Amino acid sequence: DLHYPLRRQRQMCIRDSPSSGPSTNSINHPALLVLADGTLLRGLAFGARGTAIGEVVFNTGMTGYQEVMTDPSYAGQLVTFTYPELGNTGVNGQDDEADHPHVRGVIARQLAPLASSWRSEQDLESWLVRHGVVGIRGVDTRALVLHLREGGAINGAVSSDGSPPAELLERVRQAPSMDGLNLAATVSTDYVYTWTEACRAGFDARLQASVQV
Numbered sequence: 380d381l382h383y384p385l386r387r388q389r390q391m392c393i394r395d396s397p398s399s400g401p402s403t404n405s406i407n408h409p410a411l412l413v414l415a416d417g418t419l420l421r422g423l424a425f426g427a428r429g430t431a432i433g434e435v436v437f438n439t440g441m442t443g444y445q446e447v448m449t450d451p452s453y454a455g456q457l458v459t460f461t462y463p464e465l466g467n468t469g470v471n472g473q474d475d476e477a478d479h480p481h482v483r484g485v486i487a488r489q490l491a492p493l494a495s496s497w498r499s500e501q502d503l504e505s506w507l508v509r510h511g512v513v514g515i516r517g518v519d520t521r522a523l524v525l526h527l528r529e530g531g532a533i534n535g536a537v538s539s540d541g542s543p544p545a546e547l548l549e550r551v552r553q554a555p556s557m558d559g560l561n562l563a564a565t566v567s568t569d570y571v572y573t574w575t576e577a578c579r580a581g582f583d584a585r586l587q588a589s590v591q592v
Contacts, residue, residue, distance in 0.1 A: 410515040410539040412457075412486060412523075413547040416530065420523065424539035426507030426514035431484035432550060433457045434557040435535040437524045442468075444503070448485065448512070449476040451566035455557065457484035457537055459520050459527070467491035469499025470506045480507070481566060484537035485514040486523065513537050532557070 410424035414435060437459040438447050444465050447458060465487045485507065494502045507514055515537045527533065534554050536547045 408539060410513075410537065411542075411544055411547060412515050412518060412535060412537055413544055413551055414526075414535040415533050415548075415551045417548065418526065418535075419544055420515075420518045422515040422517035424514065425487070425490055425504050425516050426485060427511045428539050429511070429513050430536055430538040430540055430542055430547065430550075431457060431513040432536045432554050433483040433534065434532050435459065435486070435523075435527065436532050437461060437520075437527055439524075443474075445470045445474045446476050448480045448482045449474075449478075451477055451481050454481040454562045454566045455560070456482055457486060457535055458482045459486040459523055460488075461520055461524050463488040463520070464491050465489075465516075466494060466503035468496040469494030469502050471496075471498045471500040473498070477566075480510045480512050482512060485512060486518065486520060486537065487514065487516045488518065488520045490516055513539060515539070 408424040408428075410422050412418075412420040412422065412435075433455045435457045436453070439461045440447065441462050444460060444462075447453060447460075465485070490504065504514075534551050534556065536551045538547055
């Protein structure tokens with residue numbers, strides 16, 4: 380009942396390379412991605428250890444991975460990034476769309492071996508570990524996106540805790556569909572408030588205007 384969608388994917392997902400950027404937390408630790416249609420992809424773990432079940436979707440942006448992961452509109456989803464490398468600019472407290480990640484899992488081709496940005500405050504993997512977000516790297520994300528484009532968004536599981544593939548498939552198929560779920564209630568504020576502060580980023584134009592005055 381479990382299968383590999385592409386021969387090329389089967390080859391890519393079982394090997395690692397120096398460019399995949401493993402950290403000390405995730406070197407050669409196996410991970411699985413199982414879709415509800417029986418698709419099985421093998422890769423390497425990054426981020427927190429565990430199993431995350433949700434709707435597998437994709438994002439084609441070339442930048443802004445931190446903004447995507449903290450965007451409340453991705454609540455309950457496992458996000459596939461088509462851009463081949465994540466983590467090259469690290470993360471910082473000024474680029475969050477919310478005070479914590481809303482994605483349940485992250486699917487990436489590879490991680491940058493080193494964050495390189497003057498704004499970086501922490502590397503991506505440590506940040507994901509701190510927030511309990513499970514990730515898988517070393518898979519052909521573009522092939523996966525083609526699969527999703529042909530069949531539509533589908534429930535899946537990213538797992539790095541040793542769970543057997545058949546067990547993961549059963550859990551995925553028992554998970555509720557995203558259709559009709561009231562996710563807004565889980566990510567919206569509990570009270571009405573007025574925002575009066577400028578952006579925390581030092582290059583906010585409103586901050587510059589206030590200094591000139």
